[in-house]
Amino acid sequence: MAILSAHRLTCLRGARLVFEDLSFTLDAGGALLLTGPNGSGKSSLLRLLAGLLEPFDGHLEIDGAPVASDRDGQRARIAYIGHADPVKSTLTVRETLSFWADLAGLRDRRRLDAALGALDLSVLADARGAILSSGQRRRLSLARLLVSDANIWLLDEPTVGLDTVSVRAVEAMVADHRRNGGSVVLSTHIEFTLPGGQSLDLGDYAPGAVGRVPA
Amino acid sequence: MMGFRAVLLRDLRLAIRQSADLALVLGFFVIAASLFPFGVGPSPDTLARIAPGVIWVLALLSVMLSLDRLFQQDLADGSLEQMALSPTPLSLVVLAKCLAHWLTTGLPLIAIAPVIGILLNLPAEGYAVLLAGLALGTPSLSLIGAVGAALSLGARRAGLLIALLVLPLYIPILIFGVTAVDAVLTSVQPTAHFLYLAAILMAAIPLAPLAAAAAVRHGVEG
Amino acid sequence: MHRFANPGQFMRVADKVLPWIVALCLPLIAAGLYFGLYASPPDFQQGETVRIMYIHVPTAFLAQGAYVVMALGSASFLIWKHPLGDLIARSAAPIGCVFCIICLVTGSLWGRPTWGTYWVWDARLTSMLILLFLYFGYLALANAFDDPARGDKPAAILALVGVVNIPLIKFSVYFFNTLHQKSTLAGDLFGAVFGEPEAAVQAENLPADLAAAAAQQGGDLPPEMLLPLMLMLAGFTLAFLALLILRLRGEFASVRLRSLRAGFRAEPRGA
Numbered sequence: 001m002a003i004l005s006a007h008r009l010t011c012l013r014g015a016r017l018v019f020e021d022l023s024f025t026l027d028a029g030g031a032l033l034l035t036g037p038n039g040s041g042k043s044s045l046l047r048l049l050a051g052l053l054e055p056f057d058g059h060l061e062i063d064g065a066p067v068a069s070d071r072d073g074q075r076a077r078i079a080y081i082g083h084a085d086p087v088k089s090t091l092t093v094r095e096t097l098s099f100w101a102d103l104a105g106l107r108d109r110r111r112l113d114a115a116l117g118a119l120d121l122s123v124l125a126d127a128r129g130a131i132l133s134s135g136q137r138r139r140l141s142l143a144r145l146l147v148s149d150a151n152i153w154l155l156d157e158p159t160v161g162l163d164t165v166s167v168r169a170v171e172a173m174v175a176d177h178r179r180n181g182g183s184v185v186l187s188t189h190i191e192f193t194l195p196g197g198q199s200l201d202l203g204d205y206a207p208g209a210v211g212r213v214p215a
Numbered sequence: 216m217m218g219f220r221a222v223l224l225r226d227l228r229l230a231i232r233q234s235a236d237l238a239l240v241l242g243f244f245v246i247a248a249s250l251f252p253f254g255v256g257p258s259p260d261t262l263a264r265i266a267p268g269v270i271w272v273l274a275l276l277s278v279m280l281s282l283d284r285l286f287q288q289d290l291a292d293g294s295l296e297q298m299a300l301s302p303t304p305l306s307l308v309v310l311a312k313c314l315a316h317w318l319t320t321g322l323p324l325i326a327i328a329p330v331i332g333i334l335l336n337l338p339a340e341g342y343a344v345l346l347a348g349l350a351l352g353t354p355s356l357s358l359i360g361a362v363g364a365a366l367s368l369g370a371r372r373a374g375l376l377i378a379l380l381v382l383p384l385y386i387p388i389l390i391f392g393v394t395a396v397d398a399v400l401t402s403v404q405p406t407a408h409f410l411y412l413a414a415i416l417m418a419a420i421p422l423a424p425l426a427a428a429a430a431v432r433h434g435v436e437g
Numbered sequence: 438m439h440r441f442a443n444p445g446q447f448m449r450v451a452d453k454v455l456p457w458i459v460a461l462c463l464p465l466i467a468a469g470l471y472f473g474l475y476a477s478p479p480d481f482q483q484g485e486t487v488r489i490m491y492i493h494v495p496t497a498f499l500a501q502g503a504y505v506v507m508a509l510g511s512a513s514f515l516i517w518k519h520p521l522g523d524l525i526a527r528s529a530a531p532i533g534c535v536f537c538i539i540c541l542v543t544g545s546l547w548g549r550p551t552w553g554t555y556w557v558w559d560a561r562l563t564s565m566l567i568l569l570f571l572y573f574g575y576l577a578l579a580n581a582f583d584d585p586a587r588g589d590k591p592a593a594i595l596a597l598v599g600v601v602n603i604p605l606i607k608f609s610v611y612f613f614n615t616l617h618q619k620s621t622l623a624g625d626l627f628g629a630v631f632g633e634p635e636a637a638v639q640a641e642n643l644p645a646d647l648a649a650a651a652a653q654q655g656g657d658l659p660p661e662m663l664l665p666l667m668l669m670l671a672g673f674t675l676a677f678l679a680l681l682i683l684r685l686r687g688e689f690a691s692v693r694l695r696s697l698r699a700g701f702r703a704e705p706r707g708a
Contacts (some may be wrong), residue, residue: 014584015695052296053436076302084293091225091233102221105303144297217699366591370581379577383570384602387609394616401608411612415605424596429515433590 003028003063003183010057011044018044019205020057023165025199026185028151029178031194034187036202042187043083045202050080062152063154077106077190079150081158085141089130093121094142096129098165101147115146119169134161145177153177155186165191202209218303219311224378226315236284237250237319241327244277248331253290258287267345267396267435274324274349275385281320282360285312286431290368296435306428307367311426313357321353349391351412358416358423359384365427387395388415393407447521450691451682458682465487469668477661489547491665495673496540497561503533503677507510507575508600511593523589524692526596527579532677534572541565560614564607571599572649586695 002025010020018041026032034042047053049060051067051074060067062074087096093116101112116122119139124132132140139160143151153174159167171193174184186192229239231370255261280287285423289295325346363381367373397406473491480487507526514522544562547554556562579592658666 014586015698050300052300072302075300078300079299080300082293082296084291084296086227086289086292086294086297088228088292088294095225095228099221099225100297103298103303105217106304164225212296222515267633362594366578366595367581369587370578370591371583372581376577376581379651380574383574383596387565387602387605390609390613394613395500397616411609422601426594429593430594436587 002026002061003030004185005061006049006058007056008053009045009048011041011048012055012056013044013053016109017207018055019202020207022058022200022202022205025117026152026183026198026201028183030183031174031197032185032193033194033199034198034202035199036204040202040206041154042202046080046154046185046187047082048136049152050078050154051075053082063132071100076148076149077090077143077150078152078154079104079148080154081141081145081157082156083160085134085137087129087132087137087140089108089146090128092126092128094125095130095144096132096140097147100144104144104148104150106147106149111147115143118173119143120166135166138162139166142173145173151177153182153183153184153186155184157187157189159188159192218301219307222298222303222308222316223312226312227318227382230315230319232286237323240277240281240320241323243280244324244327245261245331247273247276251335253336262336265336266337266339267331267400269335270328270331270337270345271349271352271389271392272329273301274353275389276397277324278320278356278360279381279385281316281380282364282381283315283374285316285361285364286368286434287364287373288424290434295368297432299432299435304428305431306424309361309424309427310420310430311356313427316361317357321357322350322435324353338400341396341400344405345396347409348395348405348412351409351416352388353408355388355412355416355419356385358419359388361427362423362430365430365434368431388412391403391415443614445689448686451685455608455679455682457681458675462672462679464669465675466671469665470673471665472661475507477660477665479667480662483551486547486550487662489543489700491660491669492548494666495670496536496543497565499673500533500537500540500565502664502674503529503536504568504596505600506534506605507596511596513594514589515597521592521694523684525681526593527553527589528681528688530575530579532680534569534576536677537565537569537572541592553568558614560611563610563614566609567606568603571603575577575599576689585691639676649651 004026006022006024011022022031022045034045036042039177044053048055049143051071061079065074067074078209082177086125091099094112097115098109098110106112110160113122114124119142121139121143122137124136129140130135139156142158159172162170168191174186174194178184184194186194186199248269251265252262259275287297289298299305301308306370328346328349329342332345337345360377360381363384366380367376369376370376391408391411395405398408400406469491477488479485506529508524509658510522510529510698511518514526519694545564548557548562549555550560575592575595578595579588582588582591
């Protein structure tokens with residue numbers, strides 16, 4: 001059963017055609033690793049899957065239903081981690097995470113502590129965002145995944161700024177998520193263990209030779 | 216509703232912990248008001264005549280100056296796009312942000328307005344109607360302002376742009392608010408003025424968040 | 438770029454219509470000017486200055502009409518995602534803005550002999566002034582983004598917000614005015630804001646004294662003044678359409694240029 005499928009997506013950013021004619025299918029428990037050079041559109045594709053961008057052409061389906069037929073309902077199915085870490089310097093770690101849990105509609109508060117524990121943030125629970133290092137902010141950002149019921153994770157370079165131990169923790173998180181039937185699309189520049197995952201090279205979908213300017 | 220409450224509490228908490236921002240707005244309100252006696256002369260009659268208008272215009276400008284706080288920081292640190300992606304309807308998120316903005320800007324302005332009334336020699340019977348008018352009018356200022364703030368997300372010189380977009384739309388509220396005080400000072404019942412202010416608020420509560428949410432959704436595309 | 442195909446077809450039709458519009462518009466304005474400046478009597482109260490009306494009223498009508506065109510274009514852009522709607526709104530805005538400025542300048546020139554001053558906060562002039570501010574806001578927002586295409590949606594939303602607010606603004610300005618100048622218009626409050634379009638041309642746009650004078654005469658302009666006014670109104674409306682098509686051409690060309698550049702700049706290793 002395809003959880004997420006893209007059909008002939010074309011992405012236009014401003015005056016730039018980023019990629020065209022891109023299709024893929026992702027099953028429950030599946031993982032898709034996005035590769036490709038800088039500017040090939042990994043981030044754009046993830047933003048497009050998240051619903052932050054509209055495709056210029058082509059369409060997306062979640063559970064076989066076209067996106068936009070039930071946007072608010074489908075939003076609950078998707079969690080997106082972008083480049084920015086939405087961490088406020090005056091809010092504590094727990095306050096921040098609790099806010100995102102509320103916004104995602106999470107009722108079980110015990111998962112909050114579990115999420116803090118999983119990303120090794122328990123000791124920092126009452127620290128304000130201002131004193132967090134960039135790696136700690138990143139981990140707080142990733143903890144959001146564990147306080148939402150989304151089963152499609154879209155991760156844009158989730159490991160930026162993380163040490164090796166934390167990268168392993170994120171790998172474990174992703175593996176756990178997939179074991180429970182969740183799916184992941186992620187882009188990364190470092191080695192990231194994704195057993196049985198498919199891979200998609202965005203470079204293959206760069207606009208055709210027509211109009212290509214030599215570097 | 217859970218999401219509404221969460222956004223409201225978060226924005227209130229942020230505003231209280233960054234209360235220096237609020238102090239700046241209130242400081243502007245008081246200092247700008249105290250310039251008027253230097254501009255038009257200290258004659259108590261002249262000041263009494265212009266007091267309602269000055270207080271209302273400055274309340275308008277103070278609200279406007281605080282509008283970039285509504286979305287700008289949340290856009291910069293990625294919070295806004297996460298809110299746009301949450302299952303909570305975005306117009307509800309916007310409404311919660313407007314309520315938080317009013318509680319931390321409109322309400323303090325109302326609280327400090329009587330001080331400016333004293334500085335500008337506002338007649339005693341004008342205070343109640345001034346404050347009641349501000350209480351009915353300033354929530355609309357936050358709501359309409361949110362539309363302007365959302366529209367200028369990602370634009371060049373967003374701060375100035377907000378002023379250009381929002382000030383013309385503030386004119387009706389200014390007119391009804393000021394003429395209500397004038398009416399009472401000339402012994403006329405201000406019922407109609409208050410009904411108009413209430414009608415604007417009742418229309419702004421559902422419509423402004425819709426327009427602002429559409430603008431935010433476009434703003435986070437960036 | 439299949440999405441631009443439709444406007445292309447529209448532009449081909451528009452280009453065919455354009456010469457006819459111009460051919461009709463010029464004689465209409467010429468006739469209007471002839472009747473307005475020579476073949477009509479001066480007003481019994483205002484004398485020759487009344488002839489400003491033949492410019493002032495059509496520009497006032499079109500300044501408001503252009504905003505309606507903008508709002509309709511913007512609505513069709515937001516609802517059906519039709520790129521033509523955005524192009525029409527963008528093209529109409531500067532034209533409406535210029536008509537609005539001409540209306541304000543002629544109104545103020547008319548005010549000097551009539552009221553003895555260039556500007557009074559008369560309800561009609563004041564609402565035109567606020568309309569001008571709304572145009573400024575729209576133009577500023579539509580051009581405030583580094584990528585011009587990014588301004589399309591915010592500008593369209595603003596046009597709709599503006600058109601919802603215009604009745605309210607007008608109502609509040611008339612309300613303000615009746616309180617401060619109790620003489621002229623008190624009974625005409627609702628009529629002026631929600632009146633019929635035909636009546637609105639006269640009721641909304643003539644300076645107060647002339648409207649009062651016209652009302653004294655039985656509520657209508659004499660036919661020898663009505664004729665040039667109608668000729669000018671028709672001529673100016675056609676001129677507006679011609680300018681709109683010309684501007685649409687420009688906007689359309691710049692969109693095509695951008696989409697061509699998009700193809701040429703689609704170099705995968707860029708940035």
